[in-house]
Amino acid sequence: MLGRSLLRPLLRGGRHSPAIMIYHRVRPQRDTLFPDEVDAAHFARQLAWLTSYCEVMPLxxxxxxxxxGTLPPRAACITFDDGYADNADIALPLLQHYRVPATFFVASGFLNGGRMWNDSVIELIRRAPAGTLDASSLGLGVHRFDTPAQRVDAIMSLLGQLKYLPMAQRLxxxxxxxxxxxxxxxxDLMMRDEQVRQLHRAGMAIGGHTVHHPILARLEPPQARAEIAEGKAALERLTGAPVSLFAYPNGGPGTDYGPEHVAMVRELGFEAAVSTSTGAAGDQPDLYQLPRFTPWDRSRLRYTLRLARNLTLPAVRA
Incomplete structure (x- = not known):
């Protein structure tokens, strides 16, 4: 099989890193504004492809x-970030159907009716009537959204301008x-407590992702440490189980987190952590900066080629 022949020399096991996939949402149908995002039918296809190539195991x-030094060859892992309700409602039944484990990194502060700031922006523009938004009084420019493409342009522009503001100013x-x-x-975008427990009862892992999903590099060290520690404690109270894995919010090495945050994660008792750096961890992976990548492709060939190519690129570390 093409997939196995491509991946066999790249996923060698031992002390090497597995291929780690990162997802956020699994929508019930294809999103008209963001058609490349994963929907239920496409997620099912990807699970079928991945399980035919790899041994998918808990992270x-x-x-x-x-x-x-005993990682099996062709090891792969699936992770989800943030804590969206569709992770429990849509992704979980598909994972169970294909008998695939996954790790869900949950930002605890958005459970039970909360909403992440970027989703507020996306849903504002998605739901607004056609016309013009004059946000120049906020320093955010003027945006038209008479067409889906204009709405996407407006969303991306606003997210880019807001992303790295201090958390309070951004909100x-x-x-x-x-x-x-x-x-x-x-x-209802984010999970309720019971949905987190549902994932845990189903054998899925729950990982830490801070409380409010801040850019850690933009916080003072005591604030960053508190976000990491309090998110971990909240999820442990919720599930009654240790939270041993962490995902850096936004996850860009050097931009979104630094070596001091890696040290905090280690000191707080996590066994490992993941970034959003693409590429392969190499022969001596840093267990507190494991790279992940997003499998966007909708054809089996492109999906396989992207996975193989990703495993040939060196990952960036903080």
Whole structure:
């Protein structure tokens, strides 16, 4: 099989890193604004492809095998970030159907009706009537959204301008933006406590992802440490089980987190952590900066080629 022949020399086992996939949402149908994002039918196809190529295993098991030098060849892991409700409602039944384990990194502060700032922006623009948004009073420019392409352009522009503001300022700007558009926003995007417990009872791993999903590099060290520690504690209270894995919010090495945050994660008792750096961890992987990549492709060939190519690129570390 082409997939196995391509991946066999790249996923060698031992102390090497597995191929780690990162997802966020699995939508019920294809999103008209973001058609490349994963929907249920496409996620099912990807699970079928991946399980035919690789031995998909829990990330924590893979970490422990890496530490012992016993990682099996063609090992792969699936992870989800943030804590969206569709992870439990849509992704979980598909994972169970294909008998695939996954790790869910949950930002605890958005459970039970919360909403991430970027989703507020996306849903504001998605739901706004066609026309023009003049956000120049906020320093965010003027945006038209008469067509889906214009809506996507407006969303990407606003997200780019807001992303690296201090957390309090960013939330204030989003609130003011919401006042300009005055459209109702969803309150059911993120999981409820019971859905997190449902994942845990199903044998899925729950990992830490801070409380409020801040850019750690933009916080003072005590704030960053508190976000990591309090998120871990909240999820342990919720599941009654240790939280041993962590995902850096946004996850860019050197940009979104630094060596000091890697040290915090280690000191707080996590066994490993993942970034959003693409590429391969190499012969001496840093268990606290394991790379991941997003498998966007919708054809089996492109999916396989992207996975193989990703494993040939060196990952960046903080």
């Amino acid at each position: 924590l098991d893979a970490v422990r095998h890496m530490r012992a 204030e700007q989003v609130e003011r933006l919401s006042g300009l558009l005055a459209v109702p926003l969803p309150t």
